[in-house]
Amino acid sequence: MQRKWFQYWFNSPYYHILYSQRNDEEAEFLIDNLSAYLKPSAHAKILDIACGRGRHAIYLNKKGYDVTGIDLSEQSIKYAQQFEQKHLRFFVHDMRKLLYINYFDLALNLFTSFGYFETEKDHVDALKSFRKAIKEDGTVVIDYFNTLKILRNLTHQEIKTVDGIEFQIKKFVSDGKIIKHINFEHKGKDYAFEERVKAFTLEDFERMFALSGLKLVETFGDYALNPFEENKSDRLILICKKT
Template structure:
């Protein structure tokens, strides 16, 4: 079976070159604000879903928590494992499949690490897996881009020069998907990748959360946890609780 776009792109070294500007300071600012809001206690177990190279996991661990990071990319997990310790572990895992049951107090799915799959069933399977991993009344934090603002302000073409590589980027919306095509030349070879993410709205998420056993407690519009505005906000951040059966 051919690999999906996210399996190819997220495992490519060029993904990390293009997005190298995603700085730790922004990640730490967001995590600090989430922790101030959620007030996790010292013995809480935290799950970082689609953790990438582990920047959020590492910082949560530095704050004193037991953290587990999971990601589909072997390359990203291999990189993250250099930071492992007794209370910080990383595993290769597909978020659509269950991972530990009734084990974690809080699960994080940050920086639009969702919306990659072709069917709603796959997205519901992922949310159901998140739900199963949480203890009774556990919390899910899901951070997505504000697709309404993205669609309204789509920059259709741009060129980014990073580390001597010119990345040609085009964006378009097709059948409810925001598609970013990335092409470039490096060492006399041509490369092309794509990102294809669902333009999920707030109501889409609310419907899927209900179907997968979550209730929405709060939602925010940026990493400072300001109120969400459909037109102006950059992010759509949900704080959800596992609905007790």
């Protein structure tokens, strides 16, 4: 089966170079606020879906939770596994496929780690897996960008220099996706990668939740968990339960 863009890009060392300035404090701020809002029990079982190198999972574990991180990127999971211990584990796994059933108190999909697939069926299959993974009274949290704000403020072209590499980034919208072309040269070789993320709105999520057996119980618009306002909010944070 042909590998998809996200299998190439997220497995590349250049993905981690380009996004190396991602803010751990911001990630911890979100986790602190979600923990205060959701009040998981002291040793709650938490699934971090599309966990990358594990920054959210590691922090959740430090707070005392039993955490499982899954990601499709072999390289990211290999990196994360160095932090494994009794109540922290990482697996290479496709979010569309079931890993555990009725097992987790909380399933988190953070930092726009959704919207990568070609078809709505794939996205609904992923949501069904999220739903099946949690206990009857469990919670699913999805943290997505606010598509409407992104589309209004799209920077079509930018150059980012990180570790001496000049990343030339072009962004555009096509076929309901926000597409980012990333081109650069390193050690005499040219590279080209892309990111393709669906421009899902709140209404799109509500439609997919209905198809996957989830119900939306709360929305927030930023990591301080302020209310979602579609014209202003940076994020669309969705809190869901089983129907």
